Amino acid sequence: MRVLLVEDDEPIAESLTRGLSRYGFDVQWVRNGADALTADGDFALVLVDLGLPDMDGLDVCRELRSRSDVPIIVISARSDEVDRVVGLEIGADDYVTKPFGVREVVARMRAVLRRVQPSQKEPTQERGRLRIDRRTRRVHLDGAEVELSPKEFDLLAFLAEEPGAVFTREQIMEAVWDENWFGPTKTLDVHVGVLRRKLGDAASLETVRGVGFRLVLP
Numbered sequence: 607m608r609v610l611l612v613e614d615d616e617p618i619a620e621s622l623t624r625g626l627s628r629y630g631f632d633v634q635w636v637r638n639g640a641d642a643l644t645a646d647g648d649f650a651l652v653l654v655d656l657g658l659p660d661m662d663g664l665d666v667c668r669e670l671r672s673r674s675d676v677p678i679i680v681i682s683a684r685s686d687e688v689d690r691v692v693g694l695e696i697g698a699d700d701y702v703t704k705p706f707g708v709r710e711v712v713a714r715m716r717a718v719l720r721r722v723q724p725s726q727k728e729p730t731q732e733r734g735r736l737r738i739d740r741r742t743r744r745v746h747l748d749g750a751e752v753e754l755s756p757k758e759f760d761l762l763a764f765l766a767e768e769p770g771a772v773f774t775r776e777q778i779m780e781a782v783w784d785e786n787w788f789g790p791t792k793t794l795d796v797h798v799g800v801l802r803r804k805l806g807d808a809a810s811l812e813t814v815r816g817v818g819f820r821l822v823l824p
Contacts, residue, residue: 609715610649611635612642612666613681614659618704622653625708630774631715639666649676651715654698656682656689664692671697677718681706716780733766734823735808747808754804757782761797765811765821774818794819 609626613619614637623633634649636642639661642654652670656663667678680693683704690701699718702711731738737746743759745752754762760782765773773781778794798811798819805811810822 607650608632608634608647610642610645610647610652612637612639612653612658612663613655614638614657615655622708622711626712628774628776629708629712630777639663642666643669651677651679651719653679653681653711653715656680656684656693664689664696667693667698668696675722677722679711679714679718681711731763731766733769733809733821736766736805736823738763738766747805752804754801758797758801758804761794762801762805762821765819769821769823772814772817772820776818778818 607630609631611619611622611626611633613622613635619635619637623635626633634645634647636645637659639658642652643666654663654666654670658666663680663682667680670676670678678698679700679702680698681702681704682689682693685703693701699722700714702714729739729741731740735748738759739745740763743756745754745759745762761778764778764781775794783793798813802811807824810824812820812822814820
């Protein structure tokens with residue numbers, strides 16, 4: 607998922623870029639408003655600092671909003687209520703005050719994306735020899751039901767949304783367990799191991815070292 611970061615403070619931008627990358631976001635960083643307004647790409651969300659060297663970040667927000675409905679989150683050291691209100695009134699979807707943690711920014715981003723891009727998941731997923739029914743929360747392999755625990759089902763259904771795509775551990779933990787989960791991910795390995803045994807050769811849950819997992823169909 608591509609994100610445009612508009613931030614002139616290099617240490618903050620580099621830290622945020624590294625942090626967001628760990629959560630699976632592809633960040634394009636620009637240092638000023640002019641570059642933000644000419645950035646080429648289809649962005650899922652824009653993060654805008656208000657204290658830019660060439661123009662006020664509020665003007666960047668206003669111009670971006672006049673062009674498209676791309677979600678915008680303001681990140682700023684300005685904590686005055688007036689700035690927050692103005693930012694939201696001109697079209698920003700959220701306002702985060704510095705200093706902030708990457709986890710907070712990610713949580714805000716996911717919340718905004720859920721609001722502006724409501725989920726339209728398939729009620730039934732046909733994945734090779736597997737049939738995953740979200741409505742009944744049942745999985746069938748070659749027509750026979752596979753008994754899965756609630757979390758095993760959620761994990762399989764999540765990975766099956768995009769077979770072959772690599773999901774980071776953080777993405778999986780947030781989607782299947784809790785969006786605010788920041789603890790150990792050992793439980794994920796346990797559930798992956800159980801799913802591998804239950805699915806056999808119908809599907810492969812491959813480990814991508816240092817990143818996460820992906821579902822591969824034969």
